[in-house]
Structure formats: structure tokens, C-alpha cells
Amino acid sequence: MTEAVTLERVSHSYARGRERRRTHRRVLNDIELAVPEGSLFGLLGPNGAGKTTAIKIISTLLLPTAGSVRVLGRDVTRSPGDVRRDIGLVLGGDRGLYDRLSGHDNLRYFAELYGLGGRAGARRIDEVLEIVEMADHRHTRVERYSRGMRQRLHIARGILHRPRLLLLDEPSIGVDPVGARRLRALVREVNQGGTTVVLTTHYMFEAEELVDRLAIVDHGRIVARGSVDDIRKAARVGEVLEGPAPGLTEPELDRIRTHPATEGMEIAEHGGRQRLTLRLATGDDRRVQALTELLGSLGAGPIVRRGGTLEDAYVKIVQAGPGASVKDVSGTPA
């Protein structure tokens, strides 16, 4: 399988201060990453982990302090211009569009920058406006667009020149659930059209629904990588029991915590109500049944039994900290 992106021992430090007082802060540390061509790849991690920095390095906006980065077979340091022609970049936030121009005129401006003028350019603009379902709003000024519409226009701009690789930094941030669902469908469609996609997100269900491979970055290091299933298995998040558990006393919670079917227990407050999540130590139905009955007798319920989610795995991995070895949590190498 050919790789669309490979990072080998990539590190990056930002400089702070001036001249003799200058210090360097390392925010990426020996990153190894391989994104297969055609895949929809997720880069996940807590705030400040280094995801945007990695996206900026892949897109040639930043030079890595150390290591080698190849994008679609080219070295980003030696051939940044060639790399740029083949990639689309959509950074989060409100930057990058001209508010006073209509969606159509924004795209015309960017099309000309890409050397896509004339009839071919006009046809391509119509095409991408259809793809992102913005044709009806083409003549409306961008300042009147909702956040979801802006994000769709950003993606339209990102795919105008038919890039082989599309980089999306938090595409659905701040977009309402209906808009976010449309965005996910759009990203999937772009990927199914043959474009490799690398996206960052804080929404685990979004990653779970969209990506076929992912890497979790924490404090500038990769702490897990593989498919969603690999990560769930490697983090050993098996099944969980979950449900409301109002007013349990400490001794009652202890009985639940020390039950042989319980591996871990979390209590969360939702709207003033306690909710219990129990990671199961075993798939043995009789033991799980006994635990469910204990919960029922203590007034907890209704209790639901479900498989561990990517979010369960992510929380476990990130809480283990960057010191935890990659091999403890990662599946097959990404």
C-alpha cells in the first residue's frame, strides 16, 4: 500500500522570546506516522497535544525542526510548491474567507489563485458548490452564512483544485448536530471520491463514525495508533454496564467496586443525577447478571450493557499519560 503521508522521527519546537533570551519549546517529539493513500485518517488528542502543528507541517506551512516528512511521494522541505499543489488545507476557525464576497466570488478568487480560470474554472466552481450543497446560497455574502455553511464553503475551497490529500483541522467545531452530520457526510463523500483525508477532531463519535485509521497524540508523542477497533482492543475497553444510580452510599459503592465482574467504576453527574459506568472485568454472563442484580437491589437502573466506545479507550489512554508505552495501547502500526 502506498502512503499519502509519512512522518519519520519528526520533532518540532516553537521559539519564544528574543535573541539571547530565546527559549525553545518542543511540542512534537519523534513522531512516526503513516497515512495510507485513500484512507480517512483521524488525528486525535487533548488540547495542545500538537495536532494542528502536525497538520501545518504536513501542509508545508511549518518546517519541522527535525525528521523527514513525505507527502504524496515528495519531501515537504525540498519540494514544498509541488506538495502544495496536491493538497487542500482547511484550518479551523473563521479565517480564510472574504466576508464581503459571496460564496461564489470567494471560490472564484481562490480558483484563480490555483490557476483555474475561464470556463473550466467556472464549471469546477459550480461542481464544488453542488458537492457541498451550497449552490442555493452561491450569491449570498459569506457574512450572512451560518457556521455550518462557512465550513462547507471552506471545504469547497479546499477541494477546488482536486487535491489528492485534504487536511481538515476540526471541521465540525461549533457546528450544530444537524450541520455536523452534513459535514461528516460530505467528508465521507470526498474520501469516497478518492481523496485521502486527514482530520483532527475532539469528537470521538465523529472519529468512530468516519475514520478508518487514527493516531492519538498526547504531549507531542503518539500514544496509540491503528483502526478504531485496534485502539479499543489495545486499551482493553471491553463491555460496560451503565445507568442512573441515585444516592448510593459509600459502602454500597464499595460492594459494586469490589464485585468480581467489575474492573473499573466511574460516577458522573448529569443534571444533578448520578450516573454509573462500570467497566466489566469479564464477559461471563452469570457474573455480569449477578452484578446487574446487585445494582437493581441497590436501586440503580435501568442498567444497559454495551461495548466500549472509542471515547472510553481515548479517556483511558490519555489518563494513562504520555509516559505509557505505545506498545501497551497501540494495535497494528499506522
Ligand SMILES: Nc1ncnc2c1ncn2[C@@H]1O[C@H](COP(=O)(O)OP(=O)(O)OP(=O)(O)O)[C@@H](O)[C@H]1O
Ligand atoms: N505559533 C506558536 N508559537 C508558540 N507556541 C505555539 C504556537 N502554536 C502552537 N503553540 C503551542 O504548541 C502546543 C501544540 O499546539 P497545537 O495547536 O499544535 O495543539 P492542538 O493539539 O492542535 O491543540 P487544540 O486541540 O487545542 O487545537 C501548544 O502548547 C501551543 O500552545
